[in-house]
Amino acid sequence: MKVIYHNHKKILFLVLLAIGLPILCHGQQDSEYTQYMYNTTTINPAYAGNRGVLSFNSLYRSQWVGLNGAPKSLAFxxxxxxxxxxxxxxxxxIHDEIGPSTESNVTVDFSYTISLSRNTELSFxxxxxxxxxxxxxRKLDIRDPSEQVFSQNIENRFxxxxxxxxxxxxxxxxxVGLSSPNILSTDHYDDSISSTASEVAHxxxxxxxxxxxxxxxxxxxxxxxKAVKGAPLAFDASANFLFNDRFIIGLSYRLDASISALAGFQINDRLMLGYAYDYDTSELGNYNSGSHDFFLRFEFTKRVRNSINPRFF
Structure with missing residues (x-):
């Protein structure tokens, strides 16, 4: 029996795996955030340093709330x-959890920016x-525990x-930005349990x-x-309004997946908080109560008396 395991958005896989069916599953792996625009370096290393200040960012996402084994992601x-x-x-x-799996990702980003004109810059x-x-x-409700594929856990597979x-x-x-946060395609194969964990480029x-x-x-x-081999093209469109350089409110649409409401508040020239709620428009929406994104950004900015002028991107 061969099982290909992908660590994100694999509720179907978990169900099939739990009943021990031989199945081949393909799908998206990278973490999915509605407020991705506030943590851009996780998907594009060229953004590092582009805000011109020391910037700390964190995002927490709880996806498909109420669904057992649903994804949870924390990014810093x-x-x-x-x-x-x-x-x-x-x-x-980045730390992701879904069903019986956890994955941790640690990366260092380097960027170099050149000026194309007085106001236009290109970063690599x-x-x-x-x-x-x-x-x-062991976290799965397995119908036949004697199946060899379940006899040995995957531990710290590098x-x-x-x-x-x-x-x-x-x-x-x-x-505008174009990137692949991981261009390597990796297959983790173990003869002893006849299983594979696969990672593909996004x-x-x-x-x-x-x-x-x-x-x-x-x-x-x-x-x-977002494009990845073996999965449909993912497309997000959002529209945000910034009021008085302090308050952000907007809507987002993820093709064939969800509609989202977004909000953010620039508390002062250093601290910003944000939140997004996704309403699932797919059939899976009948079995969950939506998804939540929480965002926090802290920056060491140059202070200007009686002024807050945050960048919108």
Whole structure:
């Protein structure tokens, strides 16, 4: 019996695995966040240092609440421009849980930015690190525990991580980025239990535009497209409004998956909090009560008296 195990969005896999059916499952693996635009370095290393300050970011996502074994993800990143002009460094840590599996990802990001014109800059990024995968089959309700595939857990299965990215932006008006946070395809095969854990490359395209309606109101439409072999193309479209450089509210649509409400509050020139709620529009929505994103960003910005002027991206 052969089982291919993917660690994200695999509720179908867990059901089939639990009853011991021989099945081949293909699907998306990378963590999925509605507020991805506030933790960009996790998907594009070229963004490291682009905000021009030392920036700490954290995101927590609880997906498909109420569904047993549903995904939970925690992401933390820090990035900053350093020393030589145009150089940025970052560190990203991601921890995912779904069903009987946990995966930890630790990567270091490097970026270099060149000026194409007075207001246009192009950044190139490199990401490198490691993944550790654990699967505890004892957490499954197995019909036939004697199946050899369940006889041995997967413990700290190591795989390397190498990613690339490019990020182009014009002043604070628009941006576009293309990246693959892990270009390596890795198969973890174990003869003793006849099982495989597979990781495949994901490719991301992001873009956004800032429209200043007036001094108090800015509008930002944005898109994210994700492609991975063996899964349908994923597409997110969002529209956010920034009021008085403090309060953000918006909506997001994920193709054939969910509709989301987003909100954020710039408490001061250093601290920002955010939240998003996803309403599942797929058939799986009949079995869960939605998904939640929580976001926090802290930055060491230069203080300007009586002024808060955060970047919208």
């Amino acid at each position: 990143s820090v990035n900053s421009p350093v020393g030589e002009r145009g150089v940025g460094l970052g560190l990203s840590i 990024g490199l990401k490198g690190g490691m993944n550790l995968l654990n699967v505890d089959f 795989s390397p991580n190498v990613g690339l990215g490019a990020y182009l932006h014009f002043d604070d008006r628009w941006y 490719f991301y395209l992001i873009a956004g535009y800032i429209l200043e309606i007036n001094r108090e109101l800015k509008f930002k439409p944005a898109i994210l497209t």
